[in-house]
Amino acid sequence: MQGPAPSSNATDAHFNLTSGGATPPQSQTRSGPRTFAPQSGFAPWKNPIKPPIVRFENVTKRFGDFVAVNNCTLDIYEREFFALLGPSGCGKSTLLRMLAGFERPTEGRIIVEGQDITDLPPYERPVNMMFQSYALFPHMTVESNIGFGLRQEGMAKSEIDIRVDQAMAMVELMPFAKRKPNQLSGGQQQRVALARAIAKKPRIMLLDEPLGALDKRLRGQAQFELMRIQESTGTTFIIVTHDQEEAMTVSSRIAVMDKGIIAQVATPGDIYEYPGSRYVANFIGDVNILEGKVSAVSDGVIDIAWADGPGTFKTRSAENVTVGQQVWLALRPEKMRITHDKPEQSENAISGKVDDVGYLGSISHYHVRVANGQRVTALRANSAQSFERAITWEDQVWLQWPADTGVVLTK
Ligand SMILES: Nc1ncnc2c1ncn2[C@@H]1O[C@H](COP(=O)(O)OP(=O)(O)OP(=O)(O)O)[C@@H](O)[C@H]1O
Ligand SMILES: [Mg+2]
Secondary structure: OOOOOOOOOHHHHHOOEOOOOOOOHHHHHHHOOEOOOOOOOOOHHHOOOOOOOEEEEEEEEEEOOEEEEEEEEEEEOOOOEEEEEOOOOOOHHHHHHHHHOOOOOOEEEEEEOOEEOOOOOHHHOOEEEEOOOOOOOOOOOHHHHHHHHHHHOOOOHHHHHHHHHHHHHHOOOHHHOOOOHHHOOHHHHHHHHHHHHHHOOOOEEEEEOOOOOOOHHHHHHHHHHHHHHHHHHOOEEEEEEOOHHHHHHHOOEEEEEEOOEEEEEEOHHHHHHOOOOHHHHHHOOOOEEEEEEEEEEEOOEEEEEEOOOOOEEEEEOOOOOOOOOEEEEEEOHHHOEEEOOOOOOOOOEEEEEEEEEEEOOOEEEEEEEEOOOOEEEEEEEOOOOOOOOOOOOOOEEEEEOOOOOOEEEOO
């Protein structure tokens, strides 16, 4: 898995980044999620009487013996920017294609705005899809590609021209209006496909890896653009991506998929802070996972005896566990304090030797080899006023974390 790279685009700075606890701001910008529409309190999924705009009900898709999507149940709400995230081949595109009507579920139903659309053809659904392979017409110019769907609908030419111009302006394609797809770069072609999907003004927009062909900087800008378009049109967006940072940046909620199964659905903040499994914890951001067995549970404090190192970790966690149960403690690197001196609190302190240091400007990563041979990563801000002695290779160090920062995982 690729860890989150340092933020290199300016868009990150616009967002209100959430991350609880005593996290240094540097690490929030680096790997913490933004909150979706921070001021609006937008969270329709918390409202039990709010009907979803899209409902997948026990949807399974088999190709021969192969199960591409396995009994997925999922609700998506109006105006959400919903991300399907997962590694290649986990079933993201298949799920989206079933919603668009290009694949039929083997089992289960798909309901849109209260209507069972499982048997409706694609053109009768209030959705429009931007494909992973943009599927542009090579013989048509940019503007006629964008207007294609509208001409099919029989829309008046004057209205088509307005819509096409609006869509081209949104993705900055005006200068390329008269070009053909083979006269455009990959990223520009992708923007044509995006503009074509936007021009239709669907109620639900499906985007399959819409930014895959863009470089890191353009991608950051395009994410911001997508969010702007989504917010200004009030359309429900469902985006497929295998880029966890992208999902964290743009979405109201994320479904993390694993081999056809939905592993977890939550806001970016909750996925990051409260992953439900090692799979999800590992998929989003960097994480340290310490294995152990529950040795005591009392008053909301769980004691975990470290599997192959000395010591017991104390953690406050709502997880329902019993003494003797095997568990994993997930700790984000920015929650680990790294010091030369033994910390005053002996609680949750382990020692080790620095194996590797990654300097990233405002922060550094320290990879520390601890008692059981495991490498544990800690982050530390590189502040100019630091009175602490610099930590470097081969140094003997201590890692310590507060009891309320770790997440106890049972799977
Ligand atoms: N028409 C098909 N026939 C047989 N197998 C298929 C078909 N379409 C998809 N699959 C298989 O179903 C699985 C899920 O495919 P899908 O395209 O949904 O993956 P994905 O999550 O979108 O991956 P990627 O990130 O690589 O696009 C894959 O293993 C794929 O090979
Ligand atoms: Mg795909």
